[in-house]
Amino acid sequence: MNSALGKHPLAQLTLVRFREFVREPEAVFWVFVFPILLAAGLGLAFRSRPADVLKIAATTPELVRALRQEKLLNVRSLPAPAAEEALRTGKLALVVLPAQGGGVLYRYDDANPDGRAARMLADAAVQRAAGRADPVAAGDRLMHDPGSRYIDFLLPGLVGMNLMGSGIWSIAFAIVDARRKKLMKRLIATPMPRQFYLLSFLISRLALLVIEVAVVVGFGVLVFGVPLRGSLAVLAAFCLLGSLSFTAMGLLIACRVRTIEAVSGMANVVMLPMWIASGVFFSADRFPDALQPLIRALPLTAVIDALRANMLEGSNLAQLAPEAGVLGAWLIVCFTLALKLFRWS
Amino acid sequence: MLRVRHLRKTYKDVVAVDGVDLEVMPGECFGLLGPNGAGKTTTVEICEGLTNADSGDVELLGMHWNSHAGELRQRLGIQLQETQLSDKLTVMETVRLFRSFFRRGPEASEVIELVQLEDKQKSRVGALSGGQKQRLALACALVGDPEFLFLDEPTTGLDPQARRLLWELIERFKLAGKTILLTTHYMEEAERLCERVAIMDFGRVIARGSPGELVASAGVARRAEPATGNLEDVFVALTGRHLRDE
Numbered sequence: 001m002n003s004a005l006g007k008h009p010l011a012q013l014t015l016v017r018f019r020e021f022v023r024e025p026e027a028v029f030w031v032f033v034f035p036i037l038l039a040a041g042l043g044l045a046f047r048s049r050p051a052d053v054l055k056i057a058a059t060t061p062e063l064v065r066a067l068r069q070e071k072l073l074n075v076r077s078l079p080a081p082a083a084e085e086a087l088r089t090g091k092l093a094l095v096v097l098p099a100q101g102g103g104v105l106y107r108y109d110d111a112n113p114d115g116r117a118a119r120m121l122a123d124a125a126v127q128r129a130a131g132r133a134d135p136v137a138a139g140d141r142l143m144h145d146p147g148s149r150y151i152d153f154l155l156p157g158l159v160g161m162n163l164m165g166s167g168i169w170s171i172a173f174a175i176v177d178a179r180r181k182k183l184m185k186r187l188i189a190t191p192m193p194r195q196f197y198l199l200s201f202l203i204s205r206l207a208l209l210v211i212e213v214a215v216v217v218g219f220g221v222l223v224f225g226v227p228l229r230g231s232l233a234v235l236a237a238f239c240l241l242g243s244l245s246f247t248a249m250g251l252l253i254a255c256r257v258r259t260i261e262a263v264s265g266m267a268n269v270v271m272l273p274m275w276i277a278s279g280v281f282f283s284a285d286r287f288p289d290a291l292q293p294l295i296r297a298l299p300l301t302a303v304i305d306a307l308r309a310n311m312l313e314g315s316n317l318a319q320l321a322p323e324a325g326v327l328g329a330w331l332i333v334c335f336t337l338a339l340k341l342f343r344w345s
Numbered sequence: 346m347l348r349v350r351h352l353r354k355t356y357k358d359v360v361a362v363d364g365v366d367l368e369v370m371p372g373e374c375f376g377l378l379g380p381n382g383a384g385k386t387t388t389v390e391i392c393e394g395l396t397n398a399d400s401g402d403v404e405l406l407g408m409h410w411n412s413h414a415g416e417l418r419q420r421l422g423i424q425l426q427e428t429q430l431s432d433k434l435t436v437m438e439t440v441r442l443f444r445s446f447f448r449r450g451p452e453a454s455e456v457i458e459l460v461q462l463e464d465k466q467k468s469r470v471g472a473l474s475g476g477q478k479q480r481l482a483l484a485c486a487l488v489g490d491p492e493f494l495f496l497d498e499p500t501t502g503l504d505p506q507a508r509r510l511l512w513e514l515i516e517r518f519k520l521a522g523k524t525i526l527l528t529t530h531y532m533e534e535a536e537r538l539c540e541r542v543a544i545m546d547f548g549r550v551i552a553r554g555s556p557g558e559l560v561a562s563a564g565v566a567r568r569a570e571p572a573t574g575n576l577e578d579v580f581v582a583l584t585g586r587h588l589r590d591e
Contacts, residue, residue: 012445016434023433181429189395189425190446191418191489345395 009192013200020174021208027170031208035162035216042281043151043224054118056094057083063096063104066129070121083107094118096126147227147312155220156307157280159213163239164274164300166212167246168267171201172254176263179254185345194344202247209243217311230310234317238310241327242303248334249299255342274300302326346371346493346524347392352401354387361387362398363548374515374525376539376556378532378576380584384548385528386426389497392526393423406493419448422491424482426498426528432471436462439470440484447489460484460514476507483514494518496527500534512537532576542576546584 005011021027053071057078058064067075078086083095087107093114095107104126108115128134178184187197217235220226228235253270257263277291278284278300287295295301306323309315317324347369354362362384369375377385390396392403394410394417403410408417430439440453451459457466460480465473473481479499486494496515500508508531515538519525529535535542536556543553552559559579 007441007445009445012442016431016438016442019438020431020433182425182427183429183431185395186423186425186428186430186485189393189418189421189423190443191415191448192446 010196010200010203013192013196014203017174017200017204018207021170021204030169031162031166031212032215035158035212036219039151039155039158039216039220040223042154043220054093054114054121055091056096056118056122057086057092058096059083060098063098063126067096067122067125069129070125073118073121073125094122096122147229149224151220151224152226152312153283153308154281155217155224155226156311157304159216159239159307160242160278160300160304161275161280162212162216163209163242163303164246164271166208167205167243168250168253168271170205170208171247171250172257172263172267173260174201175251175254176257176260179258179343179345180260182345188344198251201251202244205243205247206240209239213239226311228311229314231314231316234315234320235307235310237317238303238306238320238323238327241324241331242299242306245299245303245327245331245334248331248338252334252338252341255338274298277301279304297326299327299330346406347375347526348402348404349388349392350402352388352391352403353399354384354391354396355399360548362391365401365545365548365550367543367550369524369526370541371524372519372522373540374519374527374538376535376542377526377528377545378530378535378542378580379528379545380530383545383584385545386497388545389495389526389528390425393421393495394418419489420492422486422489422494424486424494424496424499426501428482430470430478430481430485432469434470435467436470436473436481436484437466439481440488443485444488450488450490453488456484456488459487459517461510474507476503476510479503479507479511480514483511487518492523494523494525496525498528498530500529500531508534532580536576544580544583552579552583 053074055074055076056067057076058067059078059080061077064075064077067073076092078095080095080097083092084107086092087095093108093112097105097107099105104123106119106122108119110116175184178187184197188194213236217226217228221228249270250267253266254263257266277287277295278298280300284292284295284301284305296305302323306315306320309320309323347367349365349367352362352365353360365384365388367375367377367388377388379385387396391398391401392405394414405417406420410417434442436457437453440457444450444453444456450456454463454466457463460483462477462480462484465477470478470481483496483499486496499515500511503511512534515525515527519538525538527535527538539556541553541555542559543550544559545551552562554562556576560576562579
């Protein structure tokens with residue numbers, strides 16, 4: 001700390017940024033712990049499960065024997081009135097009854113997908129037990145590959161959401177707080193080079209960015225086996241570009257505001273549409289076509305699309321040029337406007 | 346040291362400073378007195394280069410803000426009214442930060458010792474008392490070894506002990522031959538620290554001179570015993586007895 005470097009104003013200002021961050025436990029929680037809890041919770045909730053076994057009942061021993069050949073059915077033997085009651089109260093998906101002339105009758109609610117599925121499975125089992133030969137041989141190859149599960153979709157979304165939240169909040173809150181406390185005025189009353197003040201936010205943001213992306217992506221890769229199919233350099237480049245764009249946005253939001261309440265409101269107004277529309281938790285493709293150009297122009301959509309394509313499909317920089325262009329445009333426009341409008345007091 | 350001429354500043358429809366002239370001599374402590382809203386802080390902030398005047402001229406250390414801002418910032422010590430330093434930093438970290446902005450000046454630890462905060466140097470700013478915070482603010486104003494010190498209401502809200510300690514520190518700075526512009530609305534403070542004062546009200550200077558001259562002047566002659574009159578009587582006689590809002 002006694003070195004010449006340690007006494008440089010930029011080094012001191014950057015150190016202050018780190019100290020203020022680390023000494024704010026809430027900030028550490030939201031940046032590092034929250035995304036992990038969210039990924040863990042959603043990863044567990046939407047984990048791949050074996051297909052459900054459907055509960056059905058049959059009223060004769062012959063039918064029960066035939067139906068038990070189908071592994072996806074759980075068959076009980078019940079008298080007709082009890083079976084009817086169980087079906088009515090939703091405990092069974094289907095009841096199989098003998099019909100006149102050696103036929104079978106299926107009792108089920110055709111509005112219930114389980115009922116329809118159970119009917120198809122049961123009918124196939126009954127027909128096969130009666131000697132039906134399938135003319136076409138059919139096999140199954142089940143899909144539980146990494147890269148196609150919900151957690152694989154979700155993780156890049158969470159990284160993007162985190163980049164936005166920490167980028168916008170860290171700078172907007174700190175600047176408005178310093179302005180409100182007249183600390184900013186006090187600083188510009190010293191010979192402090194003003195660009196160093198803004199630069200210190202950028203440097204500390206980028207350093208924390210490395211940790212926060214590594215923590216969330218590392219958690220996904222190690223715990224859920226989320227694939228990293230693209231180059232890590234491209235992944236890093238998009239995290240960097242995204243974070244810079246959001247930091248510029250935060251600077252623009254904070255450039256004149258004097259109260260924490262006002263800056264919170266503005267930050268939420270800016271972030272909420274992106275939380276909803278940019279495809280953090282579900283695909284942005286679900287929104288109407290007319291809205292798509294607008295949604296694609298949002299910086300969070302660009303970051304998340306690029307991260308997803310990089311991690312899950314291994315897309316390279318050339319394929320992600322449109323997303324890079326969107327982010328670059330936001331960065332330049334926000335930063336230029338923010339510097340023009342910025343008030344030091 | 347500081348020469349202010351015909352200073353004028355208007356905020357929307359309020360005239361904050363209305364033709365102020367001041368002159369501060371080398372080595373003196375000059376007091377700017379006045380009730381809340383008299384225009385003291387605006388005047389001082391114009392002198393500090395933090396606010397632009399509508400018209401008028403400020404010459405400081407022989408320089409002007411529009412041509413020598415960088416040089417002036419290196420040579421001034423500034424303490425603003427109501428600055429809240431970052432609560433999460435320690436005393437030492439705060440002083441080091443401010444020290445890093447100046448080309449020359451004492452070590453951070455020396456300044457901390459000077460303002461008698463060495464026991465608190467590892468404490469967070471948020472844990473300091475009001476008086477300790479003001480001494481820290483003074484330390485941050487002294488880190489660049491300034492030739493000219495601006496103190497805007499340095500003792501407002503402090504208890505008598507904390508105020509006296511701060512006065513001693515300011516007196517020590519005066520003994521080193523430095524120049525001070527101080528604003529206050531404590532007359533006792535001005536009488537103790539200032540060689541000359543100017544009383545401001547409604548953006549104008551309404552009286553000026555040494556505290557002794559002002560006490561001896563006509564404003565207090567109405568009192569039965571002029572010898573026991575003090576600057577507070579002068580102040581109230583000149584600015585009236587009605588309450589002022591901020």
